[in-house]
Amino acid sequence: MTTTPSFPRKRAASDSRMAVQSSGFVRLGDCCKFYSGGTPAKGTAQYWNGDIPWFSPKDIKTFDLCVAQDRISKLAIAESATQLIMPGTILVVGRSGVLAHTLPVGIVRQPSTFNQDIKAIVPSDAFDPEFVALYLRAKQPHVLADGVKRGPTVHSLVANFLEDLEIPTLQLPEQRHIAARLKAQLAEVDTARQAAQAQVREAGLLRQRLLRQTFDALHDAPRKVLGEWAKTTSGSTPPRGDKRYWSPAEIPWVKTGEVAFAPISTTEEAISRQALEECSLTLLPPQSVLIAMIGQGKTRGQSAILQIEAVTNQNCFAILPNDSWDATFLYHWLMASYKDLRELSASRGGSQSALNGALLNALEIPAPDIDTQRHLVTRLQAQLAQADAIAHAAAAQLAEIERLPQRLLAKAFAAPA
Numbered sequence: 348m349t350t351t352p353s354f355p356r357k358r359a360a361s362d363s364r365m366a367v368q369s370s371g372f373v374r375l376g377d378c379c380k381f382y383s384g385g386t387p388a389k390g391t392a393q394y395w396n397g398d399i400p401w402f403s404p405k406d407i408k409t410f411d412l413c414v415a416q417d418r419i420s421k422l423a424i425a426e427s428a429t430q431l432i433m434p435g436t437i438l439v440v441g442r443s444g445v446l447a448h449t450l451p452v453g454i455v456r457q458p459s460t461f462n463q464d465i466k467a468i469v470p471s472d473a474f475d476p477e478f479v480a481l482y483l484r485a486k487q488p489h490v491l492a493d494g495v496k497r498g499p500t501v502h503s504l505v506a507n508f509l510e511d512l513e514i515p516t517l518q519l520p521e522q523r524h525i526a527a528r529l530k531a532q533l534a535e536v537d538t539a540r541q542a543a544q545a546q547v548r549e550a551g552l553l554r555q556r557l558l559r560q561t562f563d564a565l566h567d568a569p570r571k572v573l574g575e576w577a578k579t580t581s582g583s584t585p586p587r588g589d590k591r592y593w594s595p596a597e598i599p600w601v602k603t604g605e606v607a608f609a610p611i612s613t614t615e616e617a618i619s620r621q622a623l624e625e626c627s628l629t630l631l632p633p634q635s636v637l638i639a640m641i642g643q644g645k646t647r648g649q650s651a652i653l654q655i656e657a658v659t660n661q662n663c664f665a666i667l668p669n670d671s672w673d674a675t676f677l678y679h680w681l682m683a684s685y686k687d688l689r690e691l692s693a694s695r696g697g698s699q700s701a702l703n704g705a706l707l708n709a710l711e712i713p714a715p716d717i718d719t720q721r722h723l724v725t726r727l728q729a730q731l732a733q734a735d736a737i738a739h740a741a742a743a744q745l746a747e748i749e750r751l752p753q754r755l756l757a758k759a760f761a762a763p764a
Contacts, residue, residue, distance in 0.1 A: 371515075371516060372514060372515055372516060373513060373514060373516050374510065374511060374512070374513055374514075375468070375479070375509055375510055375511070375512050375513075375514055376507070376511065378470060378471050378473065378474055378514065378516075379468050379469060379470045379471065379474070379479065379510075380468070380471075381466055381468055381509070381510060382430055382432065382466070382467040382468075382469070383428070383466070383467075384402075384428065384429045384460065384461035384463050384464075384465055384467065385427050385428025385429040385430075385462060385463050386427065386428075386429065386462045386463060387401075387419055387423035387424075387426070387427040387429060388427070391423075393420060393422055393423075394419055394420055394423035394426075394427070395417070395418070395419055395423070396418075396420055397418055397419050397420025397421060397422075397423065398420075399418060399420065399421065399423075399424065399431070399458060399459065399460055400415035400417075400418060400455070400457065400458075400459040400460065401415055401419045401423075401429065401459070401460045401461065401462070402415045402438055402459060402460070402461040402462065402465060403415075403416075403417070403461075403462045403464065403465070404440040404442070404443040404451065404462075404464050404465060407438055407439075407440055407451040407452070407453045407465070408451065408453075415459065419460060423460075424460060428463065429460040429461060429462065430460060430461075430467070431458060431459075431460055432455060432458070432459055432460065432461065432469070433458060433469070434455060434456050434457055434458065435454060435456075435476040436455050436459070436467050436468065436469050436476070437452065437453070437454055437468040437469075437470070437476055437479060437480045437483070438452070438453050438454070438455060438461060438465050438466070438467055438468075439452050439465065439466045439468060439483060439504075439509065440452075440464065440465060440466075441464055441465055441466045441503060441504045442463075442464040442501060442502070442503040442504070443464060443501065443502065444500055444501050446491070446495050446502035446503070446504070447491075447495075447497070447502055448491070449487065449491075450484070450486075450487040450490050450491060452480050452483045452484050453480070454476060454480050466504070466509065468483075468509075473516075473519065474514070474519075474522065475519060475522040475523050477530070478517075478522035478523065478525060478526045479514065481525075481530075481760075482512075482514050482515075482760055483509070483512075484752075484753075484756050485756035485757055485759065485760040486760075487753065488753065488757075490508065490509070490512075493505075493508070494508035494509070515760065525759060528759075529755065529756065529759055532755050533752055533755065536748060536751045536755070539748050539751075540745065540749060543741065543744050543745040543748050544745060546741040546744070546745070547738070547741045547742055547745055549741075550734065550737045550738035550741045550742075551738060553734045553737065553738070554731060554734045554735070554738070555683070557730050557734060558679060558683035558727070559683050561679070561723060561726075561727050561730075562679075562680055562683045562684075562713060565715065565723075568713045568714065568715040568719075569713075569714050569715070570711045570714060571671055571711070571712060571714040572709060572710070572711055572712075573707060573709070573710045573711075573712055574707075574708025574709065576669065576671040576672075576714070577666050577667065577669040577671060577672065578666075578667045578669065579664065579665060579666050579667070579707070579708055580629045580631075580664075580665050580667070581640075581659065581661055581662070581664050581665060581704065582600075582601075582627075582628050582629065582659035582660050582665070583626050583627045583628055583660065583661045584660045584661060585618055585622040585625075585626040585628075586626075591621050591622075592618055592619055592621060592625075592626060593616075593617075593618060593619060593622070594619060595619055596616070596617035596618070596619070597617060597618070597619050597620050598617055598618050598619070598620065598622075598623055598630065598656070598657065598658055599613070599614040599616075599617050599655055599657040599658070600614055600616045600617055600618045600658050600659070600660070601614050601637065601653075601657050601658070601659040601660065601663055602614070602615065602616070602659075602660050602663075603639045603640070603642060603646055603660060603662040604639075604642075604646055605651070606637045606638065606639040606646070606649050606650060606651045606663060607646070607649055607651065608649050608650065608651065608682060609651060610651065610652050610653075610654050611637070611652070611653050611654060611655070611657070612654040612655055613655075614657060618658065623658065628658040629658065629665070630656055630657075630658060631653055631656065631657055631658065631659070631665050631667065632653075632656060632667065632668060633653055633654055633655060633656065634652065634653065634654075634668045634674040635652070635653045635665050635666060635667050635668060635674070636650060636651070636652055636653075636665070636666040636674055637650060637651045637652075637653060637659060637663050637664065637665050638650050638663070638664040638665075638666075638688075638702065638707060639662065639663060639664075639702075640662045640663065640664050640692075640701055640702040640703060640707075641662045641700075641701045643700065647688075647689060647700060647701065647702065648686075648688035648689045648692065648702065649685065650678055650681040650682060650685075651678070652674055652675065664702065664704060664707050671714050672712065672714060672720065673717055673720040673721050673724065675721075675724045675728075676720035676721070676723065676724050677712070679724060679727060680712055680713065688702060691706060692706065
């Protein structure tokens, strides 16, 4: 026979352990109840067809906006280790990979449940839940530095570490005043952060707009088919099991991931001269332009200019120096065409999207005279430098704003000198 679950009962304000330390500081374990959760059996359908929120670490993202993605039934609560908690209960992530860099803390606003990777904290009547939750957020640097047991991928809170933290003992009206003031300040910071994030996004888009505007203005310029006016090639990967091809490391060897919208002056790996002679590789001169032909992330379609003699793997497409295009002009045109190249190569003939030599050799590229190309690139690079300065300033402003919440919290809960 099952029993109806009930809310954890709060400790009375007259608790003797609270009274002993009615001024100064008190352990969280002496003024709060800590609860562990659980996970109802995933294979039992009737456990997961209810309307009671069930929290896991991924749901605790912001202080006041905890939203559970899953719902469970009353039967699940009665027959599993999870517990029903009341509105105003504090949830703290106790086991997760995110504990490497943050301590997620939130407050639930309706009857809820939670899993075993979360600690639920119910303060006594002498403590305001929002004051306690904000205090925990203020202690984040201390908890992450000393209270987290780190594993290969998943980290967990040290047993009783939160319970041993000492919180100031203030009268409830003062606690609520501090909490209200902090929440208002944090809301202002959040508004500023959103504005700064918008500025960062806008600054990032500015580069692409400058690139597209520059090359869209060449609509009347003659165009040439790449493969008809420039020598192109790709490389290979010497057999890894043959040490003769990798030692001595004499010739830089470019991998696709190193083609990343930046000049290439060094490489992670190098091959031997014997590999150059025996493994279908072409030694590329400086000012060759490379294009990454594969990559499901950002890599596919990115380009780079070689500043050294090098060879590449089979997934890099190389355009050798030629009389039709200045290397820097060609590189910036490819940068402006990045999205077009990715769309051109999306899901072609297999499970993985990829560019290939035929697609790239067929590109029609603006080809004004070399002097015009170089003049255009000089002007474009100056504009891009200004855009980068704007982006850097916006990113620095955002970083400063993102540090503000912890500073405000630390100041509010700092012990008097």
